[in-house]
Amino acid sequence: MAACILLLSSCLKEKKDMDDFRPDVSIRSQSSIRLFNFYIASPLNVMVNNVPLTSFGSQGGTPIGLSLFPKGAWSTSENGSPFVIPMSLLDKNGRARVQLKTAFKDLLDTVLEHSYSKPIDFYVTSDGALRILPRQNTPPASPDHFRLRIIHLGQANDPFGLGRPMTLTYADGSLVHNALTGIAAGTNSEYIEIPYGAYQFKLFSGGGTSPDFEKQLAEYPMVPLYDGCAPGVIQPQQGISPKLRTFKPGGVYCIIVTDAYQGYWDCSRFNPVSFRLNSYRVVTEYDPGVNYSYARMHAVNALPGKSIHVKVDGTELGSELPYVGSQFTGKPILADYRIFVQGEHHVEASDDKGRVLAAATIKLYPYDNHTIWVHEKPDGTTGLLFAANDMTGSIYMDEYLPNPDNSRPGPDDGTNGLGRLATIPYVSQSRFLNLSPDLPYATFMGDHNMLPNHQPETSIYGATVNLASGLLPEKNPYILYLGVKFASFSATNFFYPVVPGARLVPDQIRVYRSSLSPVGVPGELLPQVVPLQVRRAYTANPRMYLENTAPIMENGVYSVALVGRTYRAGTQQEKARIIIIKHNN
Template sequence: MKRTLIYKPAYCSMFLLLLFTILTNSCKKENLYGTIPLLNVADKSASAIRLYNFDDPTDVTVNSIPLTAYANPNTPTTGTALGLSIFPTGIWTNGDDGSPFVVPNSLLDKDGKAHFTMLIQSTITSGSVGEQSTIDTTIMNNATQPQDYYLMPNGHFKVVNRDNVPPTNSQNFKIRVINLGSNVYGDPSGLNIKGPVSLTYADGSPVSPALNNVAQGAASGYVELPYRAYQFKLFIANGAIDVTRQLAEIPSSAYYIPGNFGPLPQEGLIPRVRTFKPGGVYSIIVSENIQPLYRDVNRFTSGMPINSYRVITELDPGVNSTYAAMQAVNAIPGKQLTINVDGQPLGGPLPYAGSVTANTAQQAPYQIYVQGTHHIQAKDQSGNVLADKDIKLFPYDNYTIWAYDQPDGKPALLFEANDMTGTLYLSQSSQSGYVAPDDGTNGTLRRGQYNYALESRFLNLSPDLPYATFTNDNQLFLPAVAASGIDKGDTIRFFSAYVNLAPGAMPPNNSSILYSLPFVSPAATGVPFGNSEKGIVPQLIRGYQSKPGDKPEVPGLLLTTVAPINVLQAFIANPALYTAPQFKTAETGIYTVALVGAINASGTTDKAKLIVIKHNK
């Protein structure tokens, strides 16, 4: 047998070559364009310490580990992998939700403590000069009683016990009011927004006695409500609410005129329409916040401390994978109907919607259903089934079931999908700067959201009107194309939403029109939500008989027998909430304008009529 001999010098050379190759490959790293690789802190063990920032943008160090960039004119913006994973912008911001963050257990010392040193960047400025203040404190982790720490505008923490217990009914959410309002800075605005507060729905009606007259420095108990979209309002109250002392919801600001030295009415402050998740726990927290308002007539000094509020998520239940919501409307003249879902009534007996007083937004009750297929029936007072149809629900679906007469005289059901988000799909990316390739793989880049939107769709439910067009008085809902903003080059009032609508037809795309109506204070230092379209909101909405085709007639022939909708009546939840006329304007929310009844009906009760349904409470 032949033996192969390897001489020692050759053996050593081969070994060294192999070792060099291994070391070279093991040290090779991918070039990430100079970025700091982020850590997935969401998968790390979390402590019971959660902090919210109600003050100004703040730099944070925990147990001598800096988590933010501490950027200043002499120091470039940098950060650590852990810090940028928690604070991607390099600083702890003071967002609408308080920008909460939970301290990872890995940052605690051996005794379970977190020693914080913080540098607060003040937004109260004289010209362009701000101030800085520091915080040095230690917090003990208490796993048996989790606590939230709110960094208040006075530079101190307010400690509140956290509720990690979900609602007893999984369809519901829990909500409370915490009144941490104060006058640490005095009351330079002179608005006198302080004292007990009460929570109401959009029309000023109370949510619950437990959420009324919550004293300053106190917290209410929790109240369970069915999940859905709400537009809560908060008022100073002394027994009854004071409609002239409404609180602004951050990031909106109070109504203030620079140099004012007396109380101004606080009315018409537009809060967001929010969908509260089933299983979630929320708090509405009042605090003294530095609002971006000019304080003097020369508009030199900015930053006005005024009590306002935030909506805080205490317990996020995650993605809703179970529940959807439906309501029903009867658009068949002369009949009282019951809409059954799987054999059970939805909302009880329903009168004809056209019999309701004109220029009043109706609110049909909602019920919660589990995702999946459901059988819908419309029955008359004798129990006869007039129409039936199946619907397949997905989580978070929001539907209005309409019963109406078709052109052939037979009753039918229409399922109207309601968008409760104020979101539109744009023809170009809405993101500024480089975020991700706009290559069609990420639809987020093409979505534009309007947090303060009057959003409405239109329905033609008249059996003898082949095509209907709805108008802003006697013109279309213009402008058709936006010249600026996130929707530049697009429209937020698509023709398809209101032009040439056949009976029972719903456009598959671009089915709503939208007006952006943020409340902008006269003293505002900027327009963070975009310009308000208050000046072009319709005063009257009319119906026309139109015609599509090669020779279209749009808007067409005015329906003179159909009274127009007065927007300042039908699109205001409660006129009694306004004492000063300058604040009275169409309110944000999600609506449907429907033409019901017959154009050529002989009886007055069957005559065609425009009605308004409001889908949020």
């Protein structure tokens, strides 16, 4: 387990900030001047109207500067490390002379003007230039939506062919909106509104309304694919998995394409090579703050051979729901969510004749994400199972890391739990469910081996072993696999387990009839249940990949369920089978 914690804390974990008692300039009056840093060559020193805001290589710094730049320098980050110039730093005419320097040269010296009526964002690009774009702080018209646009600041003549007009898709390659297609270099799209939630947007260069799936852009800090042993061959840019992000209701975001030098190695692994390449970042233009209002739910019909209707507070949740076992074709079924206001809600499932089969009340809290599983219970009646889906990719660790800037464990005084929280940005996680009414206990196995879920708890197999029919596991509900933070040319190397030395992602997932006896696990293999083919089941759209570029599994949040009757199936359609639901788009 120590090895697990070491790996998590070394490169793939995003640690949460601890308390910081520096003066907070955010409570002061702020100007309309906001700057983003996309200069990745080195950290920058910042001076505004002759007031140094960074340390300029010394150990000191002004209180206002340390509040803006706690580490004494302005470094780039995934979101561009934005900062807003406080009004107190402007001159009497509302202007700010901004000087940016590296350790070796003066980078920029310009005057920016404050205007509340015309707020402006300034982007420091990788070549040290300043790009100017007006911003809109107007929240979306629908409070449960967010606004999104594309800004293309990248180069048109990218050496890997990533400079053509940009098109945004969902994780399965389907277009997000016509307004977000064909965005040429030096331009930006209009804003569109999308229901809030967890998304894995993908950005492609070229293709317009039909994206070129061989020209996918990497999301910084990931890098485009390059094979140092075939330097003259432009590799297909595929299989690059972006982060799963939750976009807040009421927020305003943009996807910014920028170019920068990216470093690689040649075939000998001794000589570095570099290229100026386009990649993108997801930037928050307006943060609406904490979501106090909205949650999401969707329903899945696991009643063998029946079609049903699900209503929430008397309103139908989507259209008629066919049996999920008849819908499954080997690839993940995308959850169809609806947004609800927090509070108590009455859920009702009925058959196609309007007869109520089951009813229950659920209390929703902000950001809740629930699946309503309508299933047959062992006694033959219909049940409603509410499964909460964790869209954060977070786990709690055995060791306490008090300092977010390093990975050294320390004593836990019990006052701040954030030191035990690890967020895994490129995670693939799966919840397993036994919804077969005539299988008392089910155990899921990967290639006839246990599926470790790598959670720091005693019952590490609680997510997959002896799952009772119609019940959720009490502990450790998820299997977690990590995606490496860099893009690998070898698709088979993309996903690794959390624990070094553990097995890679299996080829197949099988189900066994197990029991609570000491020798009851894994139990009897159920040959009548077709194994789940992992590579196919965890890939939303195989047409997005060439044969050698498809990842073993796409990252995201999934539910894997055994549905149907294991022994008492009256028809072929009612027979037990393993299905998979994907909870993010």
